[in-house]
Structure formats: C-alpha cells, structure tokens
Amino acid sequence: MEMNEQKSEYASNKLLFKIIDEHIGYITLNQPAKRNAMTIEMWKGLGQIFDDYEQNDSIRVFIITGEGDKAFCSGADLSEPHNRENDHLIRQLREKMGKFPKPIIACIRGFCIGGGVALAMSSDLRIAADDSQFSIPATNLGLPLNYDIIENLFKLIGASHTKMLLYTSERINASEAERIGLVNRVVPTDKLYENVLKLAKTLVKNAPLSIYAAKCAINQLHSGSSNNEQVLVAIEKCLNSEDYQEGRKAFIEKRSPNFQGR
Structure with missing residues (x-):
C-alpha cells in the first residue's frame, strides 16, 4: 500500500495499524507463525484501536486483514488458558465492532477458522480471496460455541447452512462461502487488496x-x-x-x- 501512510503498533507488535489516503484505517493481525491466531492481548489491542479512532472524523472506514498469505485468522491462540472472563471480554469486543459507527471490511486470504470466522462476521463486509477456506471446527474439538457466534452465523447464512457448518465442522472454500452468504464477494487472490482498497475508497466517498x-x-x-x-x-x-x-x-x-x- 502507498499513499501517505501513518503507522503504529498495538498488542506488542501483534497488531499493526496504518492510515492510508488519510481516510482508511488498515489493521493487520501480525502473528503469521501461528496463522494470525488471536491472543487476548490482540483482542484488547483491537478494541483500543477502535477507541483511539472512533472520534477521528478523518478515518471513515477500517480494513482488517492477516499478515502473510497463509491465513486471515486461525481463531484463538490455544497456547493461552481458556476462561470465561476472557470469553466475556472477546464477546464484548465483537459487539463493539458490530455497533462501531464506521464500516469495517474484513479482507480475507487463506485460512479463516473458528474465531477468525467470528471476527469476520463482526465486520460489516467480507471480501475473500479465491484461495480462502472457512471452518468452525468446534464439534470436531469437543468445544461449545458462544451463543453470539451462533446467533450471528444464523442471521447471516440461515439455519440450514449454520447447522451444516457447525454439525460437520467441514471446511468450505471461498465460492461456497459466497454461495451461502458468509462472504460478500470472492476475488482473485492476486487482486484481493486492490479490490478491497477500491471498495474502501467507494465508502470513503459516500456520506x-x-x-x-x-x-x-x-x-x-x-x-x-x-x-x-x-x-x-x-x-x-x-x-x-x-x-x-x-x-x-x-x-x-x-x-x-x-x-x-x-
């Protein structure tokens, strides 16, 4: 990306933030060695970015993506202990994204798994590269899903597709994700960032x-x-x-x- 970038770091450099063209906030999940799995610190950093720029009228749209070409986000970082307090905090941050006054675009390439799907669903729009793969493998791991994730999935793709994804834990490709409504558009991998930036600029021009x-x-x-x-x-x-x-x-x-x- 070019064009007057201002850069900063959050969550001990596991989140990168830059401003493009004065009006676009660009967030990168920066843990490629773990396929951009989300730590609790990264979730807190994401919330901090939105707090820092909510009242900044010059930033009109946000893009979230993952570092590297392997994954958007592979879900939770399983090296961290699981507890209800963190679950509650993450749920609040997803709700914060849903209510955030500025549009958020998920720019998806590679694996989008579990909590990565939840993060994408918390965004307003989802643009996926044609090499993307999606899965919510909770039943394959013996894990319960938070109610808000199931609710958002149900409202986005309907009961039938939600049951298929959750009951089977199957991985689906980008074209199937688009067919069932999980993503808005699928574009060629080498044109992903070009298409997402073009969409962001369209939103910037609107009121x-x-x-x-x-x-x-x-x-x-x-x-x-x-x-x-x-x-x-x-x-x-x-x-x-x-x-x-x-x-x-x-x-x-x-x-x-x-x-x-x-």
Whole structure:
C-alpha cells in the first residue's frame, strides 16, 4: 500500500495499524507463525484501536486483514488458558465492532477458522480471496460455541447452512462461502487488496452519517428489538447535516459531492 501512510503498533507488535489516503484505517493481525491466531492481548489491542479512532472524523472506514498469505485468522491462540472472563471480554469486543459507527471490511486470504470466522462476521463486509477456506471446527474439538457466534452465523447464512457448518465442522472454500452468504464477494487472490482498497475508497466517498444511519437500522433489524430510538436519532442527525445539503446541491449541479461527515 502507498499513499501517505501513518503507522503504529498495538498488542506488542501483534497488531499493526496504518492510515492510508488519510481516510482508511488498515489493521493487520501480525502473528503469521501461528496463522494470525488471536491472543487476548490482540483482542484488547483491537478494541483500543477502535477507541483511539472512533472520534477521528478523518478515518471513515477500517480494513482488517492477516499478515502473510497463509491465513486471515486461525481463531484463538490455544497456547493461552481458556476462561470465561476472557470469553466475556472477546464477546464484548465483537459487539463493539458490530455497533462501531464506521464500516469495517474484513479482507480475507487463506485460512479463516473458528474465531477468525467470528471476527469476520463482526465486520460489516467480507471480501475473500479465491484461495480462502472457512471452518468452525468446534464439534470436531469437543468445544461449545458462544451463543453470539451462533446467533450471528444464523442471521447471516440461515439455519440450514449454520447447522451444516457447525454439525460437520467441514471446511468450505471461498465460492461456497459466497454461495451461502458468509462472504460478500470472492476475488482473485492476486487482486484481493486492490479490490478491497477500491471498495474502501467507494465508502470513503459516500456520506459517513448516511452510512451510520443505515448501519443503525440494519443492526436494529438484526437485533429484533422494538426500540428504534438510536435509528431515529441517526436519521435526524443525517437530515440536519451539512452533508445532506451538500448531496442535494451536488446532484442539482451535476457534480460529485464532497462529504465531510457533519
């Protein structure tokens, strides 16, 4: 990647962060020797990145990927002890991603396994290379899955496909993942980053408040809750924004709008 990069490190260098083109936050899981398995420190670092940049209006979209060409994320780092406290923290961080006001794109290459699938599902959009492979091998390892993972999977791909993935622990390829709705798009491996960056730039050009209002509404429908106050507030903020006026003006003047997120 080129273009005015600003770089920083989190989680003892196991998470890398850089800003591309002023508006794109690029997060890399940096544990390639373990196929980018997630430690609890990495999860905390991911939460810290989102805390650090949530109020930064210049960053409009985030990309998450894995270092190297072997894996996006192979799930939890099994060298760490398993306990309920960490499970609870990780679940909170996944929920944080789902509610985060800026869109998150998972850029997937190679293995996407277990908790890696959960991380990808917590992102708004999932773009996969055609060499990607997906699996949730909990039943093959005698492990229970957290309810929120099953819930998100069910809402994303439906009951039938969820049962097939979970009951069998089978590994599926990228084309099957796209067919059942687990990923949005599959692209040639050598064009993955080009396509993801192109998508990110498309989102950057669109109105941030409009995207956030859409995300609020989708999350509301996803939750099944009847409390739509947050959605109404987001819509009202969008209607009262300078970007709303800019969009109308640009349409009349037959030019591209210049949205500022306010």
